[in-house]
Amino acid sequence: xxxxVASEPPLRSRHRTWPxxxxxxxxxxxRPPRAVPTLLxxxxxxxxxxxxxxxxxxPDGTTLRTRPIPPADGAELVARVRRAVxxxxxxxxxxxxxGHEPAYPSWSYAEDSVDLIGSAEELLFRPPSRPVxxxxxxxxxLPLDVFHDQARHAAGDHAETTHSTGLSLVEFSAPGVxxxxxxxxxxxxxxxxxxxxxxxxxxxxxxxxxRAVGMPxxxxxxxxxxxxxxxxxxxxNDADGVARxxxxxxxxxxxxxxxxGRRRPPLEA
Numbered sequence: 645x646x647x648x649v650a651s652e653p654p655l656r657s658r659h660r661t662w663p664x665x666x667x668x669x670x671x672x673x674x675r676p677p678r679a680v681p682t683l684l685x686x687x688x689x690x691x692x693x694x695x696x697x698x699x700x701x702x703p704d705g706t707t708l709r710t711r712p713i714p715p716a717d718g719a720e721l722v723a724r725v726r727r728a729v730x731x732x733x734x735x736x737x738x739x740x741x742x743g744h745e746p747a748y749p750s751w752s753y754a755e756d757s758v759d760l761i762g763s764a765e766e767l768l769f770r771p772p773s774r775p776v777x778x779x780x781x782x783x784x785x786l787p788l789d790v791f792h793d794q795a796r797h798a799a800g801d802h803a804e805t806t807h808s809t810g811l812s813l814v815e816f817s818a819p820g821v822x823x824x825x826x827x828x829x830x831x832x833x834x835x836x837x838x839x840x841x842x843x844x845x846x847x848x849x850x851x852x853x854x855r856a857v858g859m860p861x862x863x864x865x866x867x868x869x870x871x872x873x874x875x876x877x878x879x880x881n882d883a884d885g886v887a888r889x890x891x892x893x894x895x896x897x898x899x900x901x902x903x904x905g906r907r908r909p910p911l912e913a
Contacts (some may be wrong), residue, residue, distance in 0.1 A: 669890075670830065672697070672823045674808040674815065674849055676737040677777065681705055695737055696806065696817050696849055697826035698777035710739060711821045712775030713803070718768045721802050721816060725781060728798035729791065734764040737778040743767040749782055752813060779803070779816040788812050806849040815849065824852035842893065844878055844886050845870055861889060 672693035675683060680692050680701050689703030700708040713721070718736075725732055735744035735753070742753060743760035745767070760767055768776060783791045788807060795814045796805040803816040831841060839858030845851070846866035854860035854874055862874040863885055879885030 668834065668836075670827065672827055672843070672853060674778075674847075676742065677701075677707075677739050678737075678741060691830070693823060693826050693830065695777040696804070696808070696815060697821045697823045698817050699739070700826060700830060707739070710775060710777060711818055711826070712739075712777050713779060713816070713818045715768045715770075715776070717802065717818070718776055718779060719765060721779065721799055722764045722768070724800070724802065725795050725798045729783060729786070729794045731785070732781050732783050732795075734767075735780040735782075736764075736767050736776050737780070738770070738774045738776060741774070743770075748780075749784075752780075752782065752809075752811065777817070781814045781816070782812055784812075786812070788814075808847040808849040822852045823850065824856040827853055828856055842889070844889070845874075846881075 670691040670693055671683065671687065674696050675692075675694050677694050677699050680694055683692060684690070684701075684703070684705055691703060692701040693699070694701060698712065699710045702708050722734055733745045733747035733749075735742065735748045738759070741759035743762065744753070745764055746761060760770075770776075781791075781795060786794070788811070791812060792805070792807050792814050795816075799805045799816060801819060803819060804822055805814060805816055806822075807814050827841070827843070828838060831838070837858075838856055841857040842859035842861060843850075843853050843857045844861045844863065845854050846863040848867055848869050850870060851873055854862070854870070859876060860874045861876045861878045862870045863878055863880055864883070865880040866874075878889045
């Protein structure tokens with residue numbers, strides 16, 4: 645979404661009551677782990693999939709699992725992208741903090757969130773107790789679509805490559821790590837099928853997740869690629885689109901069961 649989902653007052657206030665009213669929900673996003681405490685303070689106790697699928701948090705903020713990028717693999721990724729796209733600077737989201745190269749733009753992060761500044765190689769080979777969950781890359785002059793295409797080609801199967809902000813940042817996670825793969829694994833543990841899940845998205849990093857669920861909703865103000873790939877629509881975030889749809893789901897959960905005996909949708913992402 646263009647704005648933080650927690651900034652929607654109707655969503656923030658209603659979301660606290662939904663789990664006891666017939667639905668389950670998980671917030672799946674690109675937000676880094678360091679943003680999870682604030683998110684939970686806003687929306688109440690809910691499961692969170694963070695860093696494009698690289699981490700899952702319990703409603704009390706406890707880390708349930710992480711899928712980090714091994715340091716050697718991260719170094720190979722950085723080297724491949726540097727060779728293909730000169731002028732790139734990198735930043736790293738860890739399990740609890742953030743580090744960046746000196747040339748990485750300060751407008752993309754909160755100053756008080758910075759833990760380390762150094763070269764990519766120095767930042768990658770930190771103690772193993774602080775795993776890298778997401779790599780970010782910035783180019784000063786290339787348009788985002790051009791930069792993303794070049795970076796994705798350079799990374800190949802060494803990483804999942806996407807973008808989510810509309811700004812000139814490209815994001816990398818470990819191979820196979822996406823919102824979709826983590827949401828699918830998490831929902832399977834709950835006994836919920838993909839066709840029983842409704843998901844909302846607005847940026848290209850949402851596409852794998854939207855393709856993996858039975859009810860994929862694009863926000864009205866979504867990226868053109870998201871609008872083209874989805875069949876369902878929700879009003880924009882400024883019009884409380886997610887809140888409105890989820891209120892409908894809550895109402896439906898108290899209606900007649902489907903032919904399979906289950907009310908839908910039991911899970912929202």
